[in-house]
Amino acid sequence: MSRLKLIQGDITKLQVDAIVNAANSSLLGGGGVDGAIHRAGGPQILEECRQIRNKQGGCKAGEAVITSGGNLKAKHVIHTVGPVWNGGSKNEEQLLANAYRNSLRVAIENSVSTIAFPNISTGIYGFPKRRAAEIAIETVQQFLQVNESIREVIFCCFDEENTNLYQQLLK
Known part of the structure; x- marks a missing residue:
């Protein structure tokens, strides 16, 4: 049975x-999935993000931090910052892979065995959707090959375009 699952x-x-939250470096909420998570999770997540920001100055592209899930059904939110697409010349692919890898590392450090990812960097950050999906799948598959503790990784696509891309790539 595959440990990877796709849902829309x-x-x-x-x-x-x-x-996983596709956060911005301030960790203080924003648009897209970030805003949706903060709205649904309530003020507890924002307060924990503020504490992290005060302690370490936010979160850089490719890094990940964890908070509680607040009012969400999920126990935790792992906030990661994906890169803004600048044509591919500013290490964007490596930074995106790091965002997935570091989210999984933080998950293991916090005894997370089921985790769901959005499509990191493909909204307002402009990362080409197909390449982002390839990087997400490759990075997660490589990580799962050497790590048994994560039982299930869900790629949760909000839109049909990303869902179709992931379906093609996961075949």
């Missing part, structure tokens, strides 16, 4: 150990 839907509704 709203990541804030999933009952998993952790959902």
Whole structure:
């Protein structure tokens, strides 16, 4: 049985150990999935993000931090910052892979066995959707090959375009 699963839907509704937030470096909420997670999760997540920001100055592209899930069904939110697409010349692919890898590392450090990812960097950050999906799948598959503790990784696509891309690539 594959440990990878694909669904189309709203990541804030999933009952998993952790959902991943495509956050901005301030960690203080924003648009897209970030805003949706903060709205659904309530003020507790924002307060924990503020504490992390005060302690370490936010979160850089490719890095990941964890908070509780607040009012979400998920126990935790892993906040990661994906890169803004600048044509591919600013290490964007490596930074995106790091965002997935570091989210999984933080998951293991916090005994997370089920985790759901959104499509990191493909919204307002402009990362080409197909290449982002390839990087996400390759990075997660490589990680799962050497790590048994994560039982299930869900790619949760909000839109049909990303869902179709992932379906093609996961065949």
